[in-house]
Amino acid sequence: MMVAMMMVVAAAAVGWGWWLSFWKPSQLLYACTRQGICGFTLSPLQSVDCAEGRSWILLNSIQRHGKMFYVKLGKVVSLVVLDPLSVQQLLTQNADCYAKGLFVRALGILGNGVFSSSGSEWMDQRQLLGHCFFMRELKDHFETIQEAAKNHVECWSALATEVVDVHKLFLELTVGLICEIAIGESIEKKIAIMIFERFNSYLNKYRQRVCSPFYSFFGYRWKSQYIMEDEKHLLTTIKELVCKREQTLNSRSSKEGLAIDLLIERAQGKENSNPSLVIDNTSTLILAGHETTANLLTWTVYLLGTHLNWQEEARSEAQGIIELDMKNMSQLKILGMILWESLRLYPPQPIIARRCMRENTVSDIIIPKGLEVIIPVSAMHRNKDVWGQDSEEFKPGRFANGINKACKVPSSFLPFGSGPRTCIGQTLALLEAKVTLYHMLKNYSWEISPGYQHCPDVTLTLQPLFGMPIILVRQ
Ligand code: HEM
Structure with missing residues (x-):
């Protein structure tokens, strides 16, 4: 028996x-091919885990298969969609048929926070947190941002004429800022460094898995000892920050309306709320809010270091403003155009991914339940049909009359995503970037070090694989 x-x-x-x-x-696969969609299967030998290999495969496939094709890796079948109108439909009208993609779902540290959850659980958290990062609320943090950026940048004078990896300096600044703005805690330099180093190592380990057919059979969520070690360190630090805030929240007389306070109050007050609501979202805000902004800063510094005429123009504009404040920020028009162009050429989040949860139709193609969908933002941002023959060139002037006039199909510009799941931190990110670059331009000129190796690398974000060594000269 x-x-x-x-x-x-x-x-x-x-x-x-x-x-x-x-x-x-x-x-x-059959659902794709019977609708005339071509594609290819990545063999274990082809599933390269290096930046150049991945972009080669993507470029080659776009040339061969056009604006919609499938890629099969192990047991995962993904549809790559580049057509702007299909992407728009996918992310907006049909948004509720999709959950986040495989990579985000695998990242245990994000838990069921606002970045990774879906359905009513996501909507609840989005409503709670979304407005914390509106311009109205951020006005109260302007001085914090200004002071941190100014002090940080001024400290670099000791490094002038030396080769410095500015990417690491930006990571340190943005981790510190997001902790202060979202959690109300200023953190020590060594903790900031620990957070971004651990997070980077954690993402890299997951990236290797997602590129491997082996894990597609055994599950991406399965954690090795090394991943658990990174996760444990990050979570311990985040729990300590949350605990500190919880202890002082009730004794504070005036409410500051910070994201963390809203989360703690919700967790204490509402029955049946997700028990890890506070930790999941604190991790999410710290992780989503530092590397992306640091990458925006890093790639902008790279572009200005390789286009010195634009660096000069941006500097004269910055020098025309004696003391930066919320009111005169809008005078930084050239810097604004430079930031849009930087987001176009080097989108900090270069891939948006989804999993289809309910069959739906996009541009007459039936998308079956279970299919992963990949939107290669960086490829869309360089599409010659949309941006013109000069799409590979750095030309901030294309944004002189706003985003809608910069290209033929404005919905092709997706640095912050689109639809209901668009980035909640975009205003904050642009504010941090403008203020930091304003102080940098006023204090220094810079060139890219001859030792720099250009290798944009995709994990969850697009970062320079070998850092961004520059040589600063005090103005
Ligand atoms: C230059 C900087 C940034 C870029 C390029 C960026 C990009 C993006 C993109 C493309 C998405 C949509 C992802 C998707 O649809 O799957 C997103 C979502 C999100 N971002 Fe950002 N982001 C930046 C900065 C920030 C900052 C500073 C924060 C912190 C407040 C933040 C928090 C979030 C959150 C919580 C979501 C998830 C929203 C949702 O699913 O409802 N981001 N971001």
Whole structure:
């Protein structure tokens, strides 16, 4: 009897494994091919984990298969969509048919926070947190941002004429700022460094998995000892920050309306709320809010270091403003155009990914449940049909009359995503970037070090694989 039961269980397990690993992917693949969508299967040997290899595969596939094609890696079937109108439909009208993509779902540290959850759980958190980062609320943080950026940049004078990796300096600044603005805690330099180094190592380990067909069969969420170590360190630090805030929240006379306070109050007040609401979202805000902004700063410094005429123009504009404040920020028009162009050429989040949860139709193509969808933002931002023959060139002037006039199809510009899940921190990110670059331009000129190796690398964000060494000269 016992043996028979074990055999039934084993047969069911084998059947389930077969269905999940072979039958389901082949059905998804068939759903693509019968609608005329071409594509390819990445063999284990092809599934390269290096920046150049990945962009080569992507470029080659776009040339061969056009604006919609499938890629199969292990048991995961993904549809790559580049057509701006289909992307718009996917992210806006049909948004509720999709959850976040595989990579984000695998990142345990984001838990069920606002970045990774879906459905009503996501909507609840989005409503709670969204307005914390509106311009109206950020006005109260302007001085914090200004002071941090100014002090940070002024400290670099000791580094003038030396080669400095400005990417690391920006990461340190942006971790500190997001902790202060979202959690109300100013953190020590060594903690900021620990957070961005651990986070980077954590993302890299997950990236290797997502590029590997092996893990597609065994599950991306399965954690190795090394991943658990990074996660443990990050979570311990984040829990300590939350604990500190919780202890002082009730004793504070005036409410500051910070994201963390709203989360703590919600967790204390509402029954049935997600028990890890505070930790998941604090991790999310720190992680989503530092590397992206640091990358925007880094790539802008790179572009200004390789286009010295634009660096000079931006500097004269900055020098025309004696003391920067909320009111005269709008005078930084050239800097604004430079930032849009930087976001176009080097979008800090270069891929937006989704998983189809309910069958739906996009541009007459039926997207079946279970299909992963990949939107390669960086490729869309360089599409010659939309941006013109000079799409690979750095020309901030294309944004002189705003985003809508910069290209043929404005919905092709997606640095902060689109639709209901658009970035909640975009105003904050642009504010931090403008203030920091204003102080940098006023204090220094810079060139890219001859030792710099250009290798934009995709993890969750687009970062310079070998850092961004520059040579600063005090003005
Ligand atoms: C230059 C800097 C930034 C860029 C390029 C950027 C980019 C993006 C993009 C493309 C998305 C949409 C992802 C998707 O649809 O799957 C997103 C979502 C998000 N971003 Fe940002 N981001 C930046 C800065 C920030 C900052 C400073 C914060 C912190 C407040 C933040 C918090 C978030 C959150 C919480 C979401 C998820 C929103 C949701 O799903 O409802 N981001 N970001």
